Amino acid sequence: MVAVKAVLLDLDGTLLDTVLDLHAAANGMQRDLGNAEVAIEDIRAYVGRGIPNLVKRVLAGVxxxxxxxxxPPADALASFKKHYEHFNGRAAKPFPGVMEGVRALKAMGLPLGVITNKAQAFTLPLLERTGLAPFMDVVVSGDILPKPKPDPMPVIWACGRLGVSPADTLLIGDSVHDFKAGRSGGCKVFLVPYGYNEGQDVRGLDADAIVETLFDAAQLVTRA
Structure with missing residues (x-):
């Protein structure tokens, strides 16, 4: 068991499967630019480092x-954001075990937070539309601090807002960027194997646990 006073959660790939919305927005951008559409498998691989980097990856194909x-080119970024504003949250859904896990963690009296590289303009509506917003005590989007993940700044800032030490905090994510942010920020780290990991299997990282679902994670946690 891991004794903690708060839990921080990655959004895309950990809490929510957002690839259908992102795929629709990316192909809307590609059509606007006169480019060929991209496969959903490519989008799944490209997610994880914020929208500007997703746009660059879609345009370059690597x-x-x-x-x-x-x-990224300003016209491409503006086009993607226009389409994503339309599609954001329409097809996104919690991964299996997420709602059960969130409820279990809250039932322990643990404050919860989201740390994402997604811009705040998209993060907050997405949390509302998927029913996760009421569970979150702090939300750190990718554009509200000078440095996003994998820098530890968002982790340390979120802990400060929650009034807890990073050493008493668990971060749950799906990628090496989450792992680096949590570890360098001084947190315990759990990783899920099902998310958007840019092709790097998180089972090879020295996390405190690899958990198949968020509900499984909750079974390994107790309130300090």
């Missing part, structure tokens, strides 16, 4: 496009 610090 994961490595996110390593280039150059911003």
């Amino acid at each position: 994961l490595e496009a996110a390593d280039d610090p150059t911003p």
Whole structure:
């Protein structure tokens, strides 16, 4: 068992399966630009480092496009955001065990938070539309602090808002970026194997646990 005072959760790929919405927005952008549409499997691989990097990956057709610090073309980014505003939350749904896990954690009296690289303009409506908003005590979107994940800044900031130490906090995510943010921020880290991990199997990371569902995670947690 892991004794904690708060739990922080990644959004896309951990709490919610959002790939259908993102796929629809990406192909809307591609049509606007006169480009070929992309496969949903590609979008699933490209998710994880925020919308600007997703746009760069879609345009280039490779994961490595996110390593280039150059911003995506303004017209492409604007097009994607226009379409995503329309599709955001329409097909997104919690992964199996998420609602049960969230309820179990809240029943222990644990404060919960979301840490995502998604922009706040999309994060808050998505949480509302999928029924997760009432469970969250803090939400840290990718554009409200100078540094997003994998930097630990969002983790440390969220812990401060919740009034807990990172050492007493559990972060649950689906990727190496979540792992790095949690570990370097001083948190305990659980990882789920089903999410958007950019092709890197999280089972190879030194997490405190690999959990098949969020409900399984809740069974390993007790309130400190």
